[in-house]
Amino acid sequence: MPKFRPDLADIPVYVPGRTPEQIRRDHGLDSVIKLASNECPYEPFAPVVEAVARAAAGANRYPDDDSRALREALGEFLDIESSQLWLGGGSSELIHTTALAVGGPGTSAVYATPSFVLYRIASAVALAKAIEVPLDSEDRLDLDAMLAAIRPDTTVVYVCNPNNPTGTHVSAERLAAFVHAVPDHVLIVVDEAYQELATAEDFASAVPLALGRDNLVVARTFSKVYGLAGLRAGYLVGSAATLAELRRIQLPFSVSTLAQVAACEAIKHQDLVVARIEANRIGRQLITEDLGRRGLKVADSQTNFVFVRLPMAPADCFQALQERGVIVRDMGEGVRITVGTEQENQRLLDAFDEVLA
Numbered sequence: 001m002p003k004f005r006p007d008l009a010d011i012p013v014y015v016p017g018r019t020p021e022q023i024r025r026d027h028g029l030d031s032v033i034k035l036a037s038n039e040c041p042y043e044p045f046a047p048v049v050e051a052v053a054r055a056a057a058g059a060n061r062y063p064d065d066d067s068r069a070l071r072e073a074l075g076e077f078l079d080i081e082s083s084q085l086w087l088g089g090g091s092s093e094l095i096h097t098t099a100l101a102v103g104g105p106g107t108s109a110v111y112a113t114p115s116f117v118l119y120r121i122a123s124a125v126a127l128a129k130a131i132e133v134p135l136d137s138e139d140r141l142d143l144d145a146m147l148a149a150i151r152p153d154t155t156v157v158y159v160c161n162p163n164n165p166t167g168t169h170v171s172a173e174r175l176a177a178f179v180h181a182v183p184d185h186v187l188i189v190v191d192e193a194y195q196e197l198a199t200a201e202d203f204a205s206a207v208p209l210a211l212g213r214d215n216l217v218v219a220r221t222f223s224k225v226y227g228l229a230g231l232r233a234g235y236l237v238g239s240a241a242t243l244a245e246l247r248r249i250q251l252p253f254s255v256s257t258l259a260q261v262a263a264c265e266a267i268k269h270q271d272l273v274v275a276r277i278e279a280n281r282i283g284r285q286l287i288t289e290d291l292g293r294r295g296l297k298v299a300d301s302q303t304n305f306v307f308v309r310l311p312m313a314p315a316d317c318f319q320a321l322q323e324r325g326v327i328v329r330d331m332g333e334g335v336r337i338t339v340g341t342e343q344e345n346q347r348l349l350d351a352f353d354e355v356l357a
């Protein structure tokens, strides 16, 4: 065996879960629905699929490493300079990049728990000490506690808004106050993977806050509302100077040509995005209210998933739903359920009826 880094065994492994096909076979089911990975339940928009098909013939060439066309299009869409945008192979890659760029021995990273598991993984890879701050009693990020947790050696703080796995958000006002209070030398990464789906009136993106400062980047993705998780494109908004530093860490050509073409096309179809947001809101409300009526505690979600605490062990609920062809995510403290299509949501609720009976 090669001599691996001694700390490698301590790095948590991201477990993506078993495939619907494996589960279908194991349980002898006719069909299985996957409500486990917060994916978009709908295919990419038809013009996006067509654009990707056309672009496939050019796949013998490396992609544009500067993602120029996509940065121009995104800059126009967001009404910001393209120099304030940087692309990655999914926002996961960009989050990883932030950890590596400011981490290292003798540094620490602050983030909430439970929150997106990548903050823990990326911090461990970056050899930064993890400082995990529990959510408040409403399952929201406790920004006051996160601020208090920042130490002299802290170089990064991750703010997942809305938060995965609880779906909860922090208000624009509270986020702005937090951002202003964090010392300038600490990088704030606001992860807005689900921001398009947030409908609360007091939610606001941190993009305007990022434009005027060097220590804040906003991470966004094409994997969720745009339904492009399989193509891998995400972006950061931040100051040109900060983005240039982060770029040093990134491997060349990490955003494929097809991902760039797909993202460029996808943002042209905001009418379809609006329809998806509304369908998701209706499904989220249905699941939240239905499970709430059964006495289950469902966190107030602004995303395409809901977090449910149960009167049984979450692992048992997860297993029982899986045996009925519904895959959710066991999060230890509860289960996380992705909002699906209308039919999928109904199947989930029917399966819950049986499991709770």
Ligand SMILES: Cc1ncc(COP(=O)(O)O)c(C=O)c1O
Binding pocket: 037, 038, 089, 090, 091, 092, 093, 116, 160, 163, 164, 191, 193, 220, 221, 222, 223, 229, 233, 234
């Ligand atoms: C909070 C959060 N951030 C980032 C991501 C990563 O998305 P991607 O790498 O597909 O852009 C996810 C994916 O589930 C997420 O939940």
